[in-house]
Structures are given as C-alpha cells and as structure tokens.
Amino acid sequence: MQPAPLPGPFAPPPTPAPPSALPVVAAVLAGCWTVGVVLLPQVVGWLVEQVMLATGLDRPVWLWPAVSLLTIVMVGVPALLLALVPRSDAVRAVGRAWLAGVSALGALGLLRMIPAVHHEAYLAGLAVVAVLAAVVIARLRRRAARPDPADAQTGGHGQTGGHAQTGGHGQTGAHAQTGGHGRGAGAPVTLLAVAAGLLLLLPWLWLGALGGLLETALAVLAATAVGVLAGALLDAELWARFGAGPDRRPARLVLVGGLVAGVTLLLLAAGVGHSGSQLALLLTLPPAGFVLAALQATPAGPSGPAPVRWLVGLTVLGPLAGADPEEVTLLLTTTRDVPFWVAVAAGAAFAVALLVALGYGLLLPRRAPGRPVAAVTVGVLLVAAAGVYAGPGQPGLSGERLLVVLREQADLRDVPRATGAAGRDARVRAVYRRLVDTADRSQADLRRQLARLRLPYTAYYLVNAIEVDGGPAVRAWLSSRPEVDRVLVSQRLRPLPAPVGVSRGDATAPTGPEWNIRMIGADRVWSELGVDGAGITVGSSDSGADAGHPALAAGFRGGDDSWYDPWDGSRSPRDTGGHGTHTVGSAVGRGGIGVAPGATWTSCVNLDRNLGSPARYLDCLQFMLAPFPPGGDPFTDGRPERAPQVLTNSWGCPVIEGCDPAALRPATVAFEAAGVFVVAAAGNTGPYCGSIDDPPATHPDVLTVGAVDRSRRVTDFSSRGPGQDGGKPDVVAPGAAVRSAMPGGGYAVLDGTSMATPQVAGVVALMWSASPALVGDLERTRRLLRDTATPVEPPPGAAGRPDRCGATADAGAGLVDAYAAVRAARR
16 A cells, blocks of 8 residues: 655655657758758759850849748748747757848848859958848847846846856856856967868869959958858857857767757858859858867867857858859860869868868867967968968969950941952951051050059950950949940959860761761862862861861961960960861861861960950951961051951850950951951850840851751751841751861861851852952852752741741751852852
C-alpha cells in the first residue's frame, strides 16, 4: 500500500518538463529550405539572363528584383515564424538573423538593375545600401533589446531585473562581465580574422585581375561596407545564444553557431555582386561562418563585430575587384577564359575556407595564440599576398576606356563614284583624305585638353571619335563638351593567368570541293568559267588567321601592310581562337574549302577572346580602309590604294561590348563612298523576328548574310529581320556543318552565320575578278547578287506561315548563286 501524498506545502516541487525539440527541428528545416530557395533562383536567374543575351534578347531589367522578391517571401515567412513563435531564445535569435539577412538580400538585389557595363555605379550603390542596411539593423536590434520601464521598476522580481542580477544570461550582463577583458584579448582574434581573410583572398590575387583605379577603390569601399553589414547581422547577441560569453560551450558554438552564421552569410552573398559575381560568393562566403564561430569560441570570449567585418570584407573583395561581371558570361565558357578562372578561384577559396574553419575550430577553443603570434602571422600573409599578386598574379589596372563620338562626321556625299580598279583606288584616297582632315580639325581642341589633363587617348578618323582612359567623372566631363555627341564604354578585357589555348580542330582534310561550295556553284565557276578570284583581295576582321595553313599560305597578300593586331601587337599573322582562320578559309582557302581560292587575303584581329569593343572594331576597319606598316600612324601612314576590295565581317558589336546602333554607322558610310564592298553576318540569335540588331549587320550599306543547311532550309539559329533599317538579311549562304581551316593545319566543322558570310564575300571576289569594270560598283553588285539568288525552304516551324516576320525576313532574296552571279557580272 502506497503512502498518501503529502498535503499542501509539504508537496515536492513539480519536475520541470524537458525542453521541446520541435523548435530545433523547425530551425534545421528552415535552414535547409533557405539554402535551397536562395541557391536555385540565383543560379537560374543568371542562366536565364545569359541565355537571353546569347539569343539576342534584351536584358530583362525586372529579373533580379523579381528574384529578390521571391526570395524574400519564401525565406522571410519561415524566418519570421522562427523569430516569433518558439519559446527558445536561441531559435528566435536564429529567426531574427535570417530575417535580417533576407531583408538585406532584397535591398542589395535591386542594385542589379544597374547594367553591368556601369560597374563603378553599381559598386558605389552597393557601398551606400550596405551601410544603410547595417545602420537600420543595428538600430532595430538596440530598440528590441531596450528594457521596458515597468520591468525595470520591478527590480529583482521582474525577468529583466533577474537577468541584470545574474549578468551571465542577458546580453548586457554578458558584456559587462566579458567586456573589459574581451577588449584586451580581442586584438589577437581580430588579427586571426584578418589572417583568414587574406588566405581567402589569395586565390583572387593569383587568378583574378583588377579593373580601373576608381573601380578598384569602389570595390574596396563596397567590400568594407558589406563587412560592416555582416557585423550587424552576426552580432554578439547571436553568438551568446550558442555558447559565447561566460557560459562557454565551444563545440556547440563552432558547430551550431557556424551553421547559423553560414546560412546568414549565404543570404548576404546572394545579394552582393553583379549578376555572375554572386555565384562565386555563394560558394566561398558561407564556410566563413564556421571560421567566425571558431573565432568567437576562443577562451577570451566574444570580441565584437571587428572579426566579422574583416573576414567578410576580405572574402567579398576578391570577386568584386578581381573579375569583370561582363566577362563572367556563357559567351566565354567554351575556353579557359574569365568564367573558368573565376570558377577556379572560387573553388580554391572554398577549399581554403574549409581548411581554415577546420583548423580554427580544433585549435582556437582550446588555446588562442597571443597577439605577437597573430601579428606575425598577418605580416607573413601580407608579404605572401603581395608576392602572389606581383609574381604569378596579374598586376596592374585593366579598367574600361571611353569612346568619345564627336558630333561632326565627315561629309562624303560629293566624293566621285568612279568604278574599275583605278577609279576605286581614287575613291579610297579621296575618302581617306576627307576623313583624316575632318578628324584633325574637329578633334584639335579636345586632344589639347586631354593632353593637358594627362589622359591617354587614341584618335580615330573612320568614325570621328577618340578613345580615352577614364571613369565616370571623365565621362561626365566629356559628355558636357559641345563638340561631343555621346560617350560609349569601350570594353577592355582583363588579362588571364594563362593563354586560352589554340583551337586546332578535329575534322579530316577535304578531298575536293565541299558540299557548301557545290551548293552555291562556286566549283562550276572555277571549272566552266575559269574564274577563281585572282586579282581581288578579301580583308578579314576577326580573331586573326594562320598564314602557315596549307589552305591559306599561298593566298596571303604579304608585304608590311597585310596584317594588324591592335590587341597584342604581333608582327605576323596568327590565330589563337580559330574563328578567323575558319572564315578566311571559307572565303579564299584552297583545297576545296574556299569560294575564291585565287584571291588574296589580309587580316586584322578585332576579337581577342570572342569579345571586342567599339575601338578594336574601329582599329581593324581603319586598317582595312588604309593599311599601314607596323608601328605606323593611321592618320599619316595609311595606304588607301592598298585597301582590300571586299571585306568579310563575321562579328557584331552588341550593347554588352559598348556599341549602340549608330556606333559604327559612319564607318560603313565611308566604305560605301570608297567603293569597298562590306559583307556582314546576320548573327546567331534566331529565330526571333527582328533579331538582326547588332551593327554592322543592321546598316543598309552592308550586305547582310543569313544561313541555310544542306537542305537549303534557313537554320533555326540564323538571325531574322526586319533589320532596324528594314530589308535584312539580304541573302543567305550555307552556314551549318561547314568544314574549313583551323590553326596549325587542321580543319573543323562549325555552324553559324559566321560561316555563311565569308562565302558571299568570296562570291563577290569571283564577280569582280570576272568583270574588273564592276569593281567599286557596289549597288550593281548587290543587285546582281539579289537577282540571281535562288529560293530556299522555309525555316523549321514556319510551314504555312513563312512570312511571319516579313516577306524577306528569314532569307532575304534567297540563297546566293555564285555561278549565276558571275555569269550576270560578265554581261
């Protein structure tokens, strides 16, 4: 028989209920949800933007605000519930940290509406918004922690009073007990944070490259501001919830606190950097949360926000300063270009972060090194960082330049339109002289001012323009000058740690005329009409050309004015990309790959790594109008009588490279006046209507070429008209699975309107070779090409609606017919 329970005051105190595990489970689930919800939209958003760029569609300004709003809703709701519902102080602190983090992501994500070409403006905005967000978060935290006056009056009976008496549990008490000795011991912890940050920065100092002076300074400022924001997100109150302070629980602090801090830093990383740059930070910044937790777990106790600011600031600085966001693009992912090295740097920084987190987590909670050891470590790492940057790194500044387009452009309307070889040479000389005189006269004052301000510049005459080294301040000054029409950004590619590598091709050599040559009847022109393009020179502006290739060697015009490399200054023809060799081969290559194998060729490098700029395009176009010897001055040493008769251009200058629709218009007007026939690729952004939108393909005085396949069907990738001036494309040519030359003697089968364009240039060379009197008669030549073109099959998906973009928007006049065009030229 059990004794009866003791009555009333003699009853034993009730056993407290064990704490519920549900809040912890909810926090874990919310953290996993947050990671997935943050990562997926950031990666998908970048891919969507890149695909739209590659297909010629406008950059969606609404994309990143929409991504930010979606993330705020999907992460903010669970974080808000964690901050309000659980009874656990630690879980509520986690919710508040993540809620603040996603709010910061939303504010910072809006800045991606600024175009990547204006990176300086973005960095300045990032610095301002990050500091403002830090101030707001800090004030809200202080207001939430302020004691209620009514509770203060209750003294020891109220919860606030009790916490004040116990000291160790409340934030104020913890700081009171650890503050004095934390300050003295905080210096080594801060130095260790600097050391970890330098280690995370090392891969970027080795593999990245800086932009301009202002851009780099703003990157440092923005990184500092983001570090301040991180310090506000990961404050002492949060660390105290996981074992910092008098009640030290190092293991819990490193593991649980590191996870919470890592998710918070993931939210911050998603909002920092232009589109593409944040991908590197999403990999490298979250592991730093464990490093920060280990620093807070030292026997000295919490050391304030300084370690957070230094570590996060140095980690963020690498991607912000070491990579141009315009170059983190799918357009450069086929070779070891900037996207490859950004991925390598991010992967290396990620590995370093994990190693540092492991080392700090195992060593620092037991015994942190003293200030002298920490200071020496930082000193050694600073020397190592300087050595890496100056040695295997890419020292120097590679900022953008500005292309200043003047209002006055040369008036060429009264230049005589003589034809034939002699008449065309006279026209080129007259046009060259008029262009140079106009530029010298109208640029004189601006050149003097730039020299006085010690701003390096390069003058141009084909478009009356000047390229200037300078940032936003210089741009504003130039835009205000009365003689200036507009100022464009002239992109400069940042250097790479190693050469991209030569593309050599893996196709077999041809055994006779290729299918595309036979389709347009060029082989019949050689055999039946005895015309192979002799006496005509085709100029190619592209990635260069391999003059040693068996199919091209005999056709190189030679002399000291048939090759120009404005990128690297090489003195003999070369091609590291392969694109230029392939296109030259399709125009004039021998062995069955070229349309006009008897013609000669010249070449200029305007695409260094598949990206160009308005100034580099102008460099090559000027060289084509009036070639000059190595080291010559285009204004005084040009030889207009040596200009090629035909130009093939398998490139376009989009907005991402700095061009606007009219950037190169004066150049094509000048070639028209000079009697030089210009052929340009329509682009590979089809099948959208109006996708021919990058100069020079849009210009009416250029023959624009689309692409067909073996079935005489317009390819899906071939850009469609109507062009901005209507009537585009003009004709089409074979552009799918075209075999041609590659550097090193190889061959490759490639697709694109780039492959179709040189074939049409070759047809013009055949026409002018067969009828020398037609040389320089651009209008009649274009008319003959259109009149002799043959119908093509409608493009895929266009059955029953072949004219959905306009009567000639898919194929223009049709498939070029070399045999019929040459016969018509001889009449």
